[in-house]
Amino acid sequence: MGHGYVAVGWSRQKRIYDxxxxxxxxxxxGLFAGLHVAIHPNATIETAIIRALGTCAFLxxxxxxxxxxxxxxxxxxxxxxxxxxxxxVTMFCxxxxxxxxxxxxxHALSNMNPFVSVLVSDGSFRALPGSVPFQPLGAAALGxxxxxxxxxxxxxxxxxxxxxxxxxxxxxxxxxxxLVAHIAFGALHSDERAPLFGIVAAGATWILGxxxxxxxxxxxxxxxxxxxxxxxxxxxCAVDAVTPSRPVGVTIGGxxxxxxxxxxxxxxxxxxxxxxxxxxxxxxxxxxxxxxPWHGYQYLPETGASPPPFTETLPTFDVRVQGxxxxxxxxxxxxxxxxxxxxxxxxVAEDPAPFYVGWLPQAPPPLARFVRRAVLVVFAAAVAAPVxxxxxxxxxxxxxxxxxxxxxxxxxxxxxxxxxxxxxGDHGIxxxxxxxxxxxxxxxxxxxxxxxxxxxxxxxxxxQGRSMVEVEPETITRGAGASAGAxxxxxxxxxTLRGEIVDAKCFLGVMNPGATTVHRACARxxxxxxxxxxxxxxxxxxxxxxxMLTGLDGRPLNADILDLVAEPVExxxxxxxxxxxxxxxxxPRQIRRLP
Amino acid sequence: xxxxxxxxxxxxxxxxxxxxxxxxxxxxxTRRPAPVMEHLPGPAAxxxxxx
Numbered sequence: 001m002g003h004g005y006v007a008v009g010w011s012r013q014k015r016i017y018d019x020x021x022x023x024x025x026x027x028x029x030g031l032f033a034g035l036h037v038a039i040h041p042n043a044t045i046e047t048a049i050i051r052a053l054g055t056c057a058f059l060x061x062x063x064x065x066x067x068x069x070x071x072x073x074x075x076x077x078x079x080x081x082x083x084x085x086x087x088x089v090t091m092f093c094x095x096x097x098x099x100x101x102x103x104x105x106x107h108a109l110s111n112m113n114p115f116v117s118v119l120v121s122d123g124s125f126r127a128l129p130g131s132v133p134f135q136p137l138g139a140a141a142l143g144x145x146x147x148x149x150x151x152x153x154x155x156x157x158x159x160x161x162x163x164x165x166x167x168x169x170x171x172x173x174x175x176x177x178x179l180v181a182h183i184a185f186g187a188l189h190s191d192e193r194a195p196l197f198g199i200v201a202a203g204a205t206w207i208l209g210x211x212x213x214x215x216x217x218x219x220x221x222x223x224x225x226x227x228x229x230x231x232x233x234x235x236x237c238a239v240d241a242v243t244p245s246r247p248v249g250v251t252i253g254g255x256x257x258x259x260x261x262x263x264x265x266x267x268x269x270x271x272x273x274x275x276x277x278x279x280x281x282x283x284x285x286x287x288x289x290x291x292x293p294w295h296g297y298q299y300l301p302e303t304g305a306s307p308p309p310f311t312e313t314l315p316t317f318d319v320r321v322q323g324x325x326x327x328x329x330x331x332x333x334x335x336x337x338x339x340x341x342x343x344x345x346x347x348v349a350e351d352p353a354p355f356y357v358g359w360l361p362q363a364p365p366p367l368a369r370f371v372r373r374a375v376l377v378v379f380a381a382a383v384a385a386p387v388x389x390x391x392x393x394x395x396x397x398x399x400x401x402x403x404x405x406x407x408x409x410x411x412x413x414x415x416x417x418x419x420x421x422x423x424x425g426d427h428g429i430x431x432x433x434x435x436x437x438x439x440x441x442x443x444x445x446x447x448x449x450x451x452x453x454x455x456x457x458x459x460x461x462x463x464q465g466r467s468m469v470e471v472e473p474e475t476i477t478r479g480a481g482a483s484a485g486a487x488x489x490x491x492x493x494x495x496t497l498r499g500e501i502v503d504a505k506c507f508l509g510v511m512n513p514g515a516t517t518v519h520r521a522c523a524r525x526x527x528x529x530x531x532x533x534x535x536x537x538x539x540x541x542x543x544x545x546x547x548m549l550t551g552l553d554g555r556p557l558n559a560d561i562l563d564l565v566a567e568p569v570e571x572x573x574x575x576x577x578x579x580x581x582x583x584x585x586x587x588p589r590q591i592r593r594l595p
Numbered sequence: 596x597x598x599x600x601x602x603x604x605x606x607x608x609x610x611x612x613x614x615x616x617x618x619x620x621x622x623x624x625t626r627r628p629a630p631v632m633e634h635l636p637g638p639a640a641x642x643x644x645x646x
Contacts, residue, residue, distance in 0.1 A: 129621065131625075177610075181618045181622070197619070197623060204611075212612060214604075215604060492638040515629060538629075540632075545640065545642045568629065575642065594630065
């Protein structure tokens, strides 16, 4: 309330809330990551972490958005509302971790500032409607959640005022819509299995359902109630309809007024709590004060003022009792103005329903039991969601990246069209494509070494027999001996292929998945950084072809095909083989996005 | 809640009810997993066999 400043007003219930929340998040993340590693051992661990964090935050957002309407539909949910901001801030932290991991994974160590890359590398909105950049949508949602989390404290609520603060926090609905689009046009867009779409649709249906139900219910209560008396007062209700445990709300002049009974005194004050505009007409008289059901703010019914030392005040209204009916005058007094209450004598029955006040040490036992059951339902969802999501994800093909393991390689270096090392082995010459650390090609590292014997160290990347080495730049040394000429290219014929253009480094094992929409931005950064563009085609028998993409002149096509990366495309060109390295020579105009 | 806030909640609910189905429908209609060919043509199949 308006007295002094406390960073967090800790209470026993708040500690329990946060402990349960933390446990729920940890259970979810642990379960998701564990299941992912067990069911999809080929996926890189970063994939499991990013997806665990993202789905966790999205599920938490559903809980955050559900509490408000559920509390309007059933007041037993109100205890969950009391500390909802802790849930919201925690959700933002989980979402921010998802964003941070994704930005590092897909955008860092490249030729562009990662924060700029998030906005531009996933494509352009000019490509609508066929291709929608999903990462800017997620970034926008995260920005909204950041503003909300940063202003969540009562310090900002008090300084911005409740209407402004609430307006800012209404943006959560925009964030939710952006996130649904982020997921639908991202993870779901290229997934081969439909059930995940169903899960997101079910979540959206739930959120819409509870909000529309709450809105319909509130709308009925918002109709201007009561009839005017000849002298201009509003006839609200019978005297015995108002009890200390059950104020009556009435809409006068478009705003709610709470008619309150405290002993034999009947008063009327604005029903809009100064704290967060909570519904005081749904509150209860405790210690002589009308108490807000949301966060327990209190007001004296006669004056509309909070008891000292607090300073909040509300408008008051004249009230009278005539013929067993309560009348309220529609003209409000200045907030905090004392108004003499109307007196009644008839005794009234109390409402036995328990009432929750967050700052009291204990919740009423029936409410505590209900809340425990509700939390168990949320925990059940937190167990079911990872099982469903991980089970229904698309399969991850075998690949590997020996991160942190440096092997020594020795062979003949080829500079063109992409750097490669030809290594003599027991079964002939084996080629290793070479790339630099991060999202960069190895061409600058090997300039002038074409045909030269070379020693180097690097980490092996491998997928289905196609190998690549991430070179440690300082380890490249020219060996003894003369340069060797390259094998002549062998034309294998014309071909039209349907498939996808991927960056060879991630696709062959550095990231798994290293293809489709979810990897689009990273692939564009990698290919623009000089990593070979690979044409990936496959057929129904499971056979896959990986052809490095060059132009008709045999030079890399990287800059010409960036807009087509990670999109379904059809390419016409000629297959060419140099040793065990295979290329697709194509005119970029002969590569088109499939409709 | 004050009147303005209640109205905004209703507007948000109605907007979501319009926008979310459209977004999901649009995404479902344009959903495109990586293409799968009936058979890889000879030259490309040669690459696969060569590994």
